[in-house]
Amino acid sequence: MDSPGPAEGAGPGHRTSPRTSSEGGAPMGEGDEGYGEWQELVGAALLGTDRRPGGGPAGSPEALLDAAAVHTVRRRAGLRPAGARPRPEPAPHDPRPAPPEAAGRRLAQLLAGRTGSGGGGGRRGSAPDLTELLPQWLAAAGRHGYRAPAALVPALLDAARARTDLRPQALALAGTRGMWLARMNPDWRFALRGGAGGGELPDVTDPSAVERLWEEGLFAERVALLGAVRAHEPAAAPRLLATTWPSERAEDRLMFLDSLRVGLSLEDEPFLDAALGDRSRNVRATAAELLSALPQSALAGRMAERALACVGPEGVTPPTECDGGMLRDGVVKRPPAGRGERAWWLGQLVEAAPLSCWRERFGGLGPAEIVALPVAAAEGWTEELHAAWCRAAVRQRDPEWSRALLGPASAPPAAGPGTASLAERAKLLETLPDGERAEWVAEFVRAHGLSEAFQLLGVCVVPWAGALGRAVVDALDIAREAGSYPWSFSGVMGLAERCLDPSEAGRLEALTAAAEEQPDASPGAAAYWAEAFQRLVATLRLRAAMLSELAPS
Numbered sequence: 001m002d003s004p005g006p007a008e009g010a011g012p013g014h015r016t017s018p019r020t021s022s023e024g025g026a027p028m029g030e031g032d033e034g035y036g037e038w039q040e041l042v043g044a045a046l047l048g049t050d051r052r053p054g055g056g057p058a059g060s061p062e063a064l065l066d067a068a069a070v071h072t073v074r075r076r077a078g079l080r081p082a083g084a085r086p087r088p089e090p091a092p093h094d095p096r097p098a099p100p101e102a103a104g105r106r107l108a109q110l111l112a113g114r115t116g117s118g119g120g121g122g123r124r125g126s127a128p129d130l131t132e133l134l135p136q137w138l139a140a141a142g143r144h145g146y147r148a149p150a151a152l153v154p155a156l157l158d159a160a161r162a163r164t165d166l167r168p169q170a171l172a173l174a175g176t177r178g179m180w181l182a183r184m185n186p187d188w189r190f191a192l193r194g195g196a197g198g199g200e201l202p203d204v205t206d207p208s209a210v211e212r213l214w215e216e217g218l219f220a221e222r223v224a225l226l227g228a229v230r231a232h233e234p235a236a237a238p239r240l241l242a243t244t245w246p247s248e249r250a251e252d253r254l255m256f257l258d259s260l261r262v263g264l265s266l267e268d269e270p271f272l273d274a275a276l277g278d279r280s281r282n283v284r285a286t287a288a289e290l291l292s293a294l295p296q297s298a299l300a301g302r303m304a305e306r307a308l309a310c311v312g313p314e315g316v317t318p319p320t321e322c323d324g325g326m327l328r329d330g331v332v333k334r335p336p337a338g339r340g341e342r343a344w345w346l347g348q349l350v351e352a353a354p355l356s357c358w359r360e361r362f363g364g365l366g367p368a369e370i371v372a373l374p375v376a377a378a379e380g381w382t383e384e385l386h387a388a389w390c391r392a393a394v395r396q397r398d399p400e401w402s403r404a405l406l407g408p409a410s411a412p413p414a415a416g417p418g419t420a421s422l423a424e425r426a427k428l429l430e431t432l433p434d435g436e437r438a439e440w441v442a443e444f445v446r447a448h449g450l451s452e453a454f455q456l457l458g459v460c461v462v463p464w465a466g467a468l469g470r471a472v473v474d475a476l477d478i479a480r481e482a483g484s485y486p487w488s489f490s491g492v493m494g495l496a497e498r499c500l501d502p503s504e505a506g507r508l509e510a511l512t513a514a515a516e517e518q519p520d521a522s523p524g525a526a527a528y529w530a531e532a533f534q535r536l537v538a539t540l541r542l543r544a545a546m547l548s549e550l551a552p553s
Contacts, residue, residue: 038075041068091180096147103141103549104149110134111155126534128542132498134159136462136543138169140550148173153181157188167191192220201225204232214240219252226259234263238271250280257286264290269297276328288330288352293395295354299329307353308361310346313373316381318342319349343384350388355401367404371417386418394427402428409443413452422455434461442471450475450492457492463501472496473507480511480529493532500536502544508537 160170182191202209230237275287291299335344393401405418
C-alpha cells in the first residue's frame with residue numbers, strides 16, 4: 001500500500017503530521033491524517049468486529065490484524081527522526097593493566113556461572129561451583145592490581161548487584177569505567193553509593209580540592225575521600241567530619257563514624273566524646289563503643305570505675321540503677337526480652353572497661369588466673385561476667401585475654417573457661433595471630449571433629465595450609481570411613497572447596513573412588529562421599545589454574 005506523500009514544503013525524511021510519542025515522534029492529534037482510521041481499528045479491537053455496525057473497518061478478526069499491521073508500517077515508514085542526544089563524555093582513563101587473556105576468559109566463565117558440565121537435579125555433581133570461586137578470582141586480581149576487561153564490566157556490575165558480598169572487590173576491579181557506566185543505568189546506581197565515585201580523588205594535601213569534593217561530591221566519593229584523608233593523616237578525618245557533621249543525615253553520620261575504626265587513636269577522642277550527645281541513638285552507641293576501645297579515654301576510665309565497683313575478689317554486685325552518666329556513656333537502659341536489668345547493665349559496664357584494670361583489682365593476677373577464679377559462681381554471675389570479658393577482649397583486640405577465655409582447644413566446648421559459644425570463640429580467635437589461630441582450630445578439629453568446627457574454620461586465613469589443612473582432610477576421611485550421614489558435612493565441604501590449599505589435591509585423590517557401602521552407613525553415603533571428594537579435587541585444581549593464569553607473564 002502506498003504511504004502518504006510529504007506535505008508541500010516538507011523535505012526528505014519528514015512526515016505530513018506527527019505521530020505517536022511511543023514511536024519517537026510527537027503525539028498523534030485528532031486532525032492528523034490517519035487518526036480517524038487508527039481510532040476505528042482500536043475501537044474494533046476493543047469491541048470485537050462482530051459487535052460493530054457492519055463488522056468494523058476490517059470485517060473479520062484476521063482482516064483487522066492485517067489492517068493494523070499495514071497501518072503501523074505506514075506510520076513508521078514516515079517517522080520523523082528524533083533529535084540526537086549529546087554523546088556522553090568518554091569514560092575516565094584507568095591506568096591499571098588488564099589481566100592476562102586466559103584470566104579474562106576465566107572471569108567471563110565465572111560471571112556466566114557455568115560449571116563446565118551439564119546435568120541438573122538436586123545434587124551438585126562433581127563439577128566445581130564456579131559462582132563460589134568468583135570472589136577468590138576478584139581478590140587475586142585485586143592483589144595483582146588489574147582492572148576488569150572493558151567488555152566484562154557490565155556483567156561484573158550485574159554480578160555485584162545480585163551479590164552484595166562481591167561489591168567491594170567487584171567495584172574496585174570495575175574502577176572508573178564501572179562508575180561511568182553506573183551513572184547511565186539505574187540498575188547499577190548502587191555502585192555510586194558503594195564505589196569510589198567514578199573519578200580521581202583530589203590530592204589530600206590540597207585543602208580547597210578536598211573541601212570542594214567533601215561538600216559537593218556523591219556519598220560514595222565522600223566516603224572514599226574520608227578514607228584517603230584518614231590514611232594520609234588520621235587526625236584530619238574527624239576535623240573534616242566536623243565541618244558538615246550537624247547537617248549530615250543520621251545514617252550517613254553513622255557510616256562516617258564507623259569509618260574511624262581504621263586508625264583509631266586518642267586524637268579522635270574529642271570528636272567521639274562530642275558524638276556521645278548526638279541526636280541519633282545508633283550514633284551515640286557507636287561513639288561509646290569506639291571510645292571504650294581506647295583504654296586511655298575518659299569514657300573508658302569512667303566505665304572502669306563503675307565496673308571495679310561491681311566486680312572484685314569478694315564477688316559481684318551488679319548496679320542497682322542506670323543513672324544519667326551511664327546513659328550518656330552509651331549504656332542502654334532497657335534490656336532485651338529475657339534479660340534482667342541488673343545483669344544487662346553489669347555486662348555493658350564490664351565490656352566497656354579497659355581489660356588492664358582487672359590485674360590490679362585481683363592482686364596482680366593475669367587473665368588466665370582471673371578467668372579461673374570462682375568469684376561469681378556463688379551468685380550465678382559467672383556466665384554474664386565471662387561473656388562481658390569476651391566482648392571486651394574482642395573490642396580491645398587483646399590476644400592475651402582471648403587466649404585465657406578460649407582455653408585449650410582440646411577441652412570440650414562446654415568446659416571452656418570463658419564461653420561455650422562457638423560464635424564468641426570465633427570472634428576471640430580473630431584477635432590471635434594468623435598462625436596461632438590456625439593451630440588452635442586444627443587442634444580443635446582433631447579433638448572434636450568437623451561438626452562443631454564450621455564457625456571456627458570460617459575465621460581462619462585462606463588458604464588453609466599446614467596443620468589446619470591436614471586436620472580438615474583427615475577429619476573428612478574419618479567421617480567417610482565411619483559411614484557418617486554425608487549431607488551433614490556439605491557445609492564443611494563447600495568451605496573446604498573455597499579455603500583448602502590447592503596443594504592438598506594430591507592427598508585427596510585417593511578418596512575420590514567410591515568405597516563399598518558399609519552395612520550401618522547411610523544409604524547412598526559411599527557414592528555421595530566419592531562425588532563430593534571428586535568435586536573438591538576438581539575445585540582445588542581449578543583454583544590452582546586460576547592463580548596461575550592471573551600471575552603476570
